[in-house]
Structure formats: structure tokens, C-alpha cells
Amino acid sequence: MAESRRHAEISGGGFAGLTAAAALARMGWSVRVHERAPELRTEGAGIVLWNNSLQVLDKIGAIHDLMSESMTPPAYETRMNNVIQSQETLDGIRWRTLTRPHLYETLLLAAREAGVEVVAGSEVVSATADGHISFASGETAEADLVIGADGVGSAVRDSLGVPLKRERSRDGITRFLVPRRKAELQALEPDTEWDNVIDFWNLDPRVLRVLYTPANDEELYIALMSPAADADGSRVPIDLDLWTSIFPQLAPVLEVAAETPGKYYGYQTTRLDYWTDGKVALIGDAAHAMCPALAQGAGCAMQNAWTLAVAATAAADGELPEALKEWERLERPITDRTQDKSQWYADTREMAKGSQFTGDSVEAALYNPTDPNRHEVH
Ligand code: FAD
Ligand code: 5PR
Structure with missing residues (x-):
């Protein structure tokens, strides 16, 4: 009916x-x-x-x-100033x-x-x-x-x-999909598990963060976080020199992100x-x-x-x-x-x-x- x-x-x-x-x-x-x-x-x-x-x-x-x-991914890894804080395998959590x-x-x-x-x-x-x-x-x-x-x-x-x-927050993010480039990342930092999610935090002397999230075999999601008040950190296209100076091991993928216009979201x-x-x-x-x-x-x-x-x-x-x-x-x-x-x-x-x-x-x-x-x- x-x-x-x-x-x-x-x-x-x-x-x-x-x-x-x-x-x-x-x-x-x-x-x-x-x-x-x-x-x-x-x-x-x-x-x-x-x-x-x-x-x-x-x-x-x-x-x-x-x-x-x-x-x-095998684990959710968190680093502060490039020192590993935790590698959580998220056992029992479906994600x-x-x-x-x-x-x-x-x-x-x-x-x-x-x-x-x-x-x-x-x-x-x-x-x-x-x-x-x-x-x-x-x-x-x-x-x-x-x-x-x-x-x-x-x-x-x-x-x-x-x-x-x-309610608006002081931080925001610019997000990119880039190629994995796993071999190049491995060459720069061989001991890292590049299939992990890696949450790279830097708080001191400057708040900048890269959330590195493999999305499949070919594509990588990276989110670049900075306070809205940091003009260089939140600038798009991204300030490649600034980001690679803090995250040199991510240079191969940051270079690709820098070629994309990007949009900063508060x-x-x-x-x-x-x-x-x-x-x-x-x-x-x-x-x-x-x-x-x-x-x-x-x-x-x-x-x-x-x-x-x-x-x-x-x-x-x-x-x-x-x-x-x-x-x-x-x-x-x-x-x-x-x-x-x-x-x-x-x-x-x-x-x-x-x-x-x-x-x-x-x-x-x-x-x-x-x-x-x-x-x-x-
Ligand atoms: P939207 O995705 O905004 O969709 C609304 C749709 O309505 C759009 O297609 C728009 O064009 C259309 N529309 C708008 N106005 C009209 C209109 N008047 N008439 C007809 N159509 C209209 N969430 C997660 O679960 N996991 C994550 O990892 C995650 N990461 C995030 C990272 C960032 C930086 C941000 C900002 C958000 C993230 N989110 C994440 C949140 C997630 O993106 C949003 O919550 C989600 O997309 C909301 O979906 P939605 O369908 O409600 O709204
Ligand atoms: N988790 C995800 C994410 O995309 C962001 C954050 C956490 C998957 C940022 O975009 O903490 O801001 C976060």
C-alpha cells in the first residue's frame, strides 16, 4: 500500500x-x-x-x-616534543x-x-x-x-x-589528504611504525601539532593544529619552513600539503x-x-x-x-x-x-x- x-x-x-x-x-x-x-x-x-x-x-x-x-592502525601513538608518551593498541575498541x-x-x-x-x-x-x-x-x-x-x-x-x-576554542586545524610516502618516512625515521596513528604534540616553546592518521594503503590524513592567534602557524597555504623545522621527519608529506591551498577551521x-x-x-x-x-x-x-x-x-x-x-x-x-x-x-x-x-x-x-x-x- x-x-x-x-x-x-x-x-x-x-x-x-x-x-x-x-x-x-x-x-x-x-x-x-x-x-x-x-x-x-x-x-x-x-x-x-x-x-x-x-x-x-x-x-x-x-x-x-x-x-x-x-x-x-596497530596503535594510537602520542608524542610530546618527539618523545613517545603512549602507544595505545585500543584492545576491545572497534575503530x-x-x-x-x-x-x-x-x-x-x-x-x-x-x-x-x-x-x-x-x-x-x-x-x-x-x-x-x-x-x-x-x-x-x-x-x-x-x-x-x-x-x-x-x-x-x-x-x-x-x-x-x-563556544569557540582558541585552537583550530588545517586538514589534508596526501600520499602515504611510507618508504620515504621510513628512511627518515626507521624505528617508527608508520602505520600507527601518531599524534605529534609540541607545546613548548610553541603550540603546534600534527595528527598523522593513515587512512588506507595509499592515503594519509594529516591535521595541522595551531592556535588561531598564531598567524604563521594557522596560515594557508601552510608555512612549510615552520612546520618542517618542528616536524623534520614529516617533511615528505608536509611538502605535498604545502602545495594544496588548505583551509583553517576554528x-x-x-x-x-x-x-x-x-x-x-x-x-x-x-x-x-x-x-x-x-x-x-x-x-x-x-x-x-x-x-x-x-x-x-x-x-x-x-x-x-x-x-x-x-x-x-x-x-x-x-x-x-x-x-x-x-x-x-x-x-x-x-x-x-x-x-x-x-x-x-x-x-x-x-x-x-x-x-x-x-x-x-x-
Ligand atoms: P555537514 O557535514 O556539515 O553536512 C551538512 C550538509 O548540509 C552539507 O552537505 C551542506 O552542503 C548541506 N546544507 C547546508 N545548508 C543547507 C541548506 N540550507 N539546504 C540544503 N542543504 C544544506 N567526526 C568524526 O566522527 N570523526 C573524526 O575523525 C572527525 N574529525 C574532524 C576533524 C575536524 C577538524 C572537524 C572540524 C570535524 C571533525 N569531525 C569528525 C566532525 C564531523 O566532520 C562533523 O561532525 C560531521 O561532518 C557532521 O555531519 P553533518 O552531516 O551533521 O554536517
Ligand atoms: N581526532 C581526529 C581529528 O581529526 C582531530 C582531533 C582528534 C581524528 C583534529 O582534526 O584533537 O583535534 C583533534
């Missing part, structure tokens, strides 16, 4: 929007995703995913493609490193295979609590569920007037008074942008996309607004804690000490949002 299918309109075809779309479509909804960009592709470099998002990728049929071009384009392709394929309609060049300007959505083209549509997955500058959120607090956290309003729900950076320290921005986005789809599908006709409120009540606390912890790491730069993947720092990394018993008290 096609006419009884419920319909969702989603603003934003990023990691949050595509995950929600694939999940809802697999649960029987008809789904349309509106992406403002004229082409369906992603900018940006690499990403780390943990159990919370990998479980969701299992459920939406995307894990096989994801595994094909991703890796689990993968990969490129953003690969995650994007994987999600787009999963969404399309589930029957989602993805419309490029379609900009959403507003939504209303009763399920209406309007576009820059002047057109409008109506849905049983509207999802604002339109990123940190969300038009859906702002058109609803959701109050928010925005860290920010946004906290909303509420994530839902009537038939509208907000997920991803639209609802909970966070500092990248715990590598959980996309992870929490995908986790919340999945649990939203489950909650909306289970809701009886006419009771969706209440079901969305209950979804936020149950699912929001772990995201709030992950935002707070990521903000704390960004503020204190405590990651430079190493041995960080324990206790509440790995709560989201270990979480399984697809476990029906996850909210039971043990």
Missing part, C-alpha cells in the same frame, strides 16, 4: 542526512534528501570512526564497502580510519540502494513544526517527518528559532535548548557541533540519525512529536557528555599527555546505538 507509506524530507546530504535517509528508507519510509551543493561530493580529508557509527553502518548495509578502503570521500560514497550508495531520492542543488530555507518545508526555488513540500541535517549553519534550526549557545561547540519541534528533528552538526578531540562529531551524528529513524518508525500516527521528544530525552545525554569531553580536551590540550582512551573518554567509542537494551539499568 504505497499511499500509506510515511514520508520524510531531509535538509542536508552530509553524513548525518544520508545516514538518516538510508535508515528510514530501509524501515519503509519514502525519503527525499535536499543537498544545497550543486554536486554530490564531500570536501575534507580523513576521519576516524568508532563502534557507535560502525554499528549503524552495519545496519544500513554500508559496512562492506566501508571496510574495503579503510584500516585499523577504523578512512577518507571522508570514501565514507561519503559509501553512505550515498547505501541511501540510493535503499531507494532514497537525493536532490543536488536544492537549498532549504525554512521548516515549520507542522511538517512543511520550503526551498530557495520557491517550492514547498510537506512531510510526516522533517529532519534538519544541514550542518553547523542549519537553516532548518534557525528558521525555527531554536535558541543556542556557541573549533566550535554548539548547544541547543532542544533538538525537536513538532514534526521536525535536528541531528548532526545542526544540533550538536563539537570539537574534534574525540573524533566523534560524525560518529554522534550517525548514531543519532539511526536512533531517530527507529524512534520515528515506532511512533503511532499522530504521536510523532511526543516520540521525538522522548528520543531526545533518551539519546541526547551521551552526545552532551561527548561534546563536553571534547571541549575539555580542546581547552586543556590534555591529549598531549597520551593514554587517553580509557574511562569516559571512550564512552561514545564503545556505545552501541543499535542495541535495543542500551537504556536498561544494569
Whole structure:
């Protein structure tokens, strides 16, 4: 009975929007995703995913493609002034490193295979609590569920007037995808395990950091962090002499990064008074942008996309607004804690000490949002 299918309109075809779309479509909804960009592709470099998002990728049929071009490095190594602080093997934690384009392709394929309609060049300007959505083209549509997955500058959120607090951090980062060049790195530093993630920190006399993350056999993700107040450290294209003077062993890959324009991103956290309003729900950076320290921005986005789809599908006709409120009540606390912890790491730069993947720092990394018993008290 096609006419009884419920319909969702989603603003934003990023990691949050595509995950929600694939999940809802697999649960029987008809789904349309509106992406403002004229082409369906992603900018940006690499990403780390943990159990919370990998479980969701299992459920939406995307894990096989994801595994094909991703890796689990042997250890997460932390160095301070080139002295090893820790080499954490992350035993018992499921994690993968990969490129953003690969995650994007994987999600787009999963969404399309589930029957989602993805419309490029379609900009959403507003939504209303009763399920209406309007576009820059002047057109409008109506849905049983509207999802604002339109990123940190969300038009859906702002058109609803959701109050928010925005906190900016003093540090920021420029990210690159470069070739691995493992043989050249090995020649410069033979004792190093160049398949590890290596978090190279320098705090004294100057705060500069390179997070080195192999993403597959061919590609390496490097993130260059500096305070926004350091004009040379945050300059793009990067100041090659400055960076190689501090990280000489990374010269072969820094040279490639210096040929790319690059963009410096300041860290920010946004906290909303509420994530839902009537038939509208907000997920991803639209609802909970966070500092990248715990590598959980996309992870929490995908986790919340999945649990939203489950909650909306289970809701009886006419009771969706209440079901969305209950979804936020149950699912929001772990995201709030992950935002707070990521903000704390960004503020204190405590990651430079190493041995960080324990206790509440790995709560989201270990979480399984697809476990029906996850909210039971043990
Ligand atoms: P976005 O990726 O911003 O997608 C929103 C989409 O909506 C975009 O495609 C945009 O074009 C579209 N859009 C915007 N406005 C409109 C509109 N009006 N109409 C239609 N479409 C619209 N997370 C991790 O999990 N692991 C990591 O390792 C990690 N590393 C990070 C490193 C850095 C330096 C930063 C800054 C973030 C990192 N994150 C990481 C966080 C992660 O990138 C984000 O949390 C995630 O991409 C958010 O996804 P999203 O779909 O909510 O938003
Ligand atoms: N982890 C990851 C990352 O990309 C960054 C951080 C931590 C995967 C920076 O981009 O601490 O800033 C961080």
C-alpha cells in the first residue's frame, strides 16, 4: 500500500542526512534528501570512526564497502616534543580510519540502494513544526517527518528559532589528504611504525601539532593544529619552513600539503535548548557541533540519525512529536557528555599527555546505538 507509506524530507546530504535517509528508507519510509551543493561530493580529508557509527553502518548495509578502503592502525601513538608518551593498541575498541570521500560514497550508495531520492542543488530555507518545508526555488513540500541535517549553519534550526549557545576554542586545524610516502618516512625515521596513528604534540616553546592518521594503503590524513592567534602557524597555504623545522621527519608529506591551498577551521561547540519541534528533528552538526578531540562529531551524528529513524518508525500516527521528544530525552545525554569531553580536551590540550582512551573518554567509542537494551539499568 504505497499511499500509506510515511514520508520524510531531509535538509542536508552530509553524513548525518544520508545516514538518516538510508535508515528510514530501509524501515519503509519514502525519503527525499535536499543537498544545497550543486554536486554530490564531500570536501575534507580523513576521519576516524568508532563502534557507535560502525554499528549503524552495519545496519544500513554500508559496512562492506566501508571496510574495503579503510584500516585499523596497530596503535594510537602520542608524542610530546618527539618523545613517545603512549602507544595505545585500543584492545576491545572497534575503530577504523578512512577518507571522508570514501565514507561519503559509501553512505550515498547505501541511501540510493535503499531507494532514497537525493536532490543536488536544492537549498532549504525554512521548516515549520507542522511538517512543511520550503526551498530557495520557491517550492514547498510537506512531510510526516522533517529532519534538519544541514550542518553547523542549519537553516532548518534557525528558521525555527531554536535558541543556542556557541563556544569557540582558541585552537583550530588545517586538514589534508596526501600520499602515504611510507618508504620515504621510513628512511627518515626507521624505528617508527608508520602505520600507527601518531599524534605529534609540541607545546613548548610553541603550540603546534600534527595528527598523522593513515587512512588506507595509499592515503594519509594529516591535521595541522595551531592556535588561531598564531598567524604563521594557522596560515594557508601552510608555512612549510615552520612546520618542517618542528616536524623534520614529516617533511615528505608536509611538502605535498604545502602545495594544496588548505583551509583553517576554528573549533566550535554548539548547544541547543532542544533538538525537536513538532514534526521536525535536528541531528548532526545542526544540533550538536563539537570539537574534534574525540573524533566523534560524525560518529554522534550517525548514531543519532539511526536512533531517530527507529524512534520515528515506532511512533503511532499522530504521536510523532511526543516520540521525538522522548528520543531526545533518551539519546541526547551521551552526545552532551561527548561534546563536553571534547571541549575539555580542546581547552586543556590534555591529549598531549597520551593514554587517553580509557574511562569516559571512550564512552561514545564503545556505545552501541543499535542495541535495543542500551537504556536498561544494569
Ligand atoms: P555537514 O557535514 O556539515 O553536512 C551538512 C550538509 O548540509 C552539507 O552537505 C551542506 O552542503 C548541506 N546544507 C547546508 N545548508 C543547507 C541548506 N540550507 N539546504 C540544503 N542543504 C544544506 N567526526 C568524526 O566522527 N570523526 C573524526 O575523525 C572527525 N574529525 C574532524 C576533524 C575536524 C577538524 C572537524 C572540524 C570535524 C571533525 N569531525 C569528525 C566532525 C564531523 O566532520 C562533523 O561532525 C560531521 O561532518 C557532521 O555531519 P553533518 O552531516 O551533521 O554536517
Ligand atoms: N581526532 C581526529 C581529528 O581529526 C582531530 C582531533 C582528534 C581524528 C583534529 O582534526 O584533537 O583535534 C583533534
